[in-house]
Amino acid sequence: MWRVEIPCAIGDEDIVLAQLLGLDLAAADTDTPGIVKVWFAARNDAEQAGGAIFAIFEEEVQNWNESWQSEWSAQPVGQRLWLTPPWEDAPAPQGRLKLAMHPGTLFGNGDHPTTLLCLEALERHFTPGCTVADIGCGSGLLQQAAKLLGAATAIGCDLDFSAAQTAPDAFQGSADAIATKSIDVVIANIQLGVLERILPELHRIARRTIIISGLLENQHVEGATDIHIKDGWISLTLKPPY
Numbered sequence: 258m259w260r261v262e263i264p265c266a267i268g269d270e271d272i273v274l275a276q277l278l279g280l281d282l283a284a285a286d287t288d289t290p291g292i293v294k295v296w297f298a299a300r301n302d303a304e305q306a307g308g309a310i311f312a313i314f315e316e317e318v319q320n321w322n323e324s325w326q327s328e329w330s331a332q333p334v335g336q337r338l339w340l341t342p343p344w345e346d347a348p349a350p351q352g353r354l355k356l357a358m359h360p361g362t363l364f365g366n367g368d369h370p371t372t373l374l375c376l377e378a379l380e381r382h383f384t385p386g387c388t389v390a391d392i393g394c395g396s397g398l399l400q401q402a403a404k405l406l407g408a409a410t411a412i413g414c415d416l417d418f419s420a421a422q423t424a425p426d427a428f429q430g431s432a433d434a435i436a437t438k439s440i441d442v443v444i445a446n447i448q449l450g451v452l453e454r455i456l457p458e459l460h461r462i463a464r465r466t467i468i469i470s471g472l473l474e475n476q477h478v479e480g481a482t483d484i485h486i487k488d489g490w491i492s493l494t495l496k497p498p499y
């Protein structure tokens with residue numbers, strides 16, 4: 258497996274990744290501010306990814322499940338969820354719903370503070386039978402949580418083909434493909450540069466609440482309420498008078 262690291266401006270990681278999506282990517286990672294990491298099975302494909310300055314590394318193919326087994330254990334999230342590795346057989350403590358993490362390279366496996374912030378915000382703004390959409394759904398963990406909590410529907414979309422293939426009820430694309438005022442709770446855990454561009458679309462599709470994360474502690478969005486911080490990352494809510 259070949260890993261390519263592409264430096265970029267902090268906040269532009271998803272924009273850079275979006276430009277690579279026509280290539281034969283095996284996996285992608287935009288968690289490191291200022292660096293986009295992408296993996297390819299063949300070195301020839303990896304070389305196609307380079308724009309300006311980049312580095313290519315050869316890596317052993319990882320067994321994600323094995324590396325996860327040593328690192329992950331179940332944990333409570335918010336008031337109602339119990340986040341567990343998928344191999345955990347024990348039931349959730351009374352009153353909590355068991356939500357299985359997704360080992361692997363897709364974002365949204367449950368180990369990132371912004372995903373945890375989104376799960377907690379989803380719980381706070383959830384009403385039984387509501388409709389939920391996760392814009393940039395990664396592995397689909399937030400949709401899975403919404404369904405466990407009792408959502409009528411929980412759709413996802415992502416520019417990344419492998420995310421759209423992995424997440425349940427997801428499509429490859431973005432919020433512009435979703436009908437106007439069709440979603441009660443819209444979630445977007447994406448870097449600020451992308452969020453600012455897609456915010457009008459989020460307002461167009463949202464009926465009630467927009468939950469945003471993926472922002473650093475010092476980044477702000479006008480009109481934000483319900484601001485929560487975890488390990489230097491924030492989540493916030495937009496509730497315009499629709």
Ligand SMILES: C[S@@+](CC[C@H](N)C(=O)[O-])C[C@H]1O[C@@H](n2cnc3c(N)ncnc32)[C@H](O)[C@@H]1O
Pocket residue numbers: 271272274275364365366367371372375391392393394395396397398399414415416417420430431432446447448451455471
């Ligand atoms: C930080 S991950 C969030 C994954 C998951 N929602 C979570 O909270 O754990 C952001 C995802 O947004 C996707 N993405 C970036 N820009 C997007 C856009 N304009 N529309 C849809 N998805 C986008 C990326 O491919 C990535 O999978």
